[in-house]
Ligand SMILES: [Fe+2]
């Protein structure tokens with residue numbers, strides 16, 4: 545009798561087998577290409593003792609070649625929240641684990657994005673330690689700022705290490721924008737707060753003292769000027785720290801001027817926003833924009849009690865006996881279409897691939913495998 549329940553691993557095995565069968569039958573890959581894909585997947589299976597979607601992603605890249613714009617992959621690490629190692633080395637170790645994950649990728653990603661909250665209390669020595677760790681990545685890294693990096697000295701140390709938090713670059717026909725999204729109206733001066741009190745208040749997220757995060761008028765003006773020279777058919781990828789939409793106000797999972805930012809992005813055919821801060825698998829689509837939340841290497845946040853975008857595929861509740869559970873890093877495959885496939889590389893769990901088509905079809909197609917345990 546067939547088992548009533550199939551594990552996620554079994555489903556991955558079945559999907560992979562049927563995909564390889566189809567590929568051979570249709571002859572869409574040369575024998576050399578097929579062996580490369582199959583070999584890569586088999587190597588990973590042997591090394592990790594489970595099936596990961598890496599094999600699928602290589603297939604995607606191989607199939608996409610020759611269709612115009614070159615496909616490529618980039619990786620991410622986010623929300624490491626590091627104290628200095630003499631205070632607490634657990635988050636330092638998990639950041640190093642993520643660097644090892646990314647450095648082990650073969651082929652290497654074209655670059656890595658860091659999603660913000662490198663430090664925990666915003667001290668220069670925490671940020672310097674983080675910069676040293678990020679330097680050990682083999683691929684180039686583009687760094688985003690988070691509120692934990694900023695509100696002790698209002699960005700002085702961060703800027704001296706990483707430069708302006710608003711910048712852009714072009715890569716293989718795609719325009720990438722990194723935008724500082726955790727500005728806040730001044731709540732500290734009138735209250736006579738010290739720098740440490742200001743930092744602790746912002747880091748607290750769910751207190752009533754602070755305002756909500758925003759890109760701000762200056763940041764939006766910078767974005768408007770940056771995008772002015774970009775053709776509307778060029779795919780746009782925006783990295784922010786807070787989600788560039790309004791998810792849950794009470795926890796500052798929120799960008800107050802999100803609608804104004806969306807208006808600046810409205811004329812582009814393909815826009816993807818990739819954000820940190822929420823420490824969870826989070827998927828959303830709003831108009832022409834796909835949104836992906838990144839995993840943290842430090843801890844998972846619970847899902848907010850209301851406002852969760854309905855396309856989100858929730859993670860299982862984290863196992864409190866495993867400090868790495870529901871943490872992780874990940875990869876993005878930039879497809880020739882200008883859309884992105886996303887891999888959530890969850891430590892201690894099966895990885896989850898979210899296809900661009902899942903968001904494009906508003907959840908009708910390519911739904912990722914659902915979790916089987918209680919969500920949180
Ligand atoms: Fe964070």
Ligand SMILES: [Fe+2]
Nearest residue numbers: 661690691821
């Ligand atoms: Fe944050």
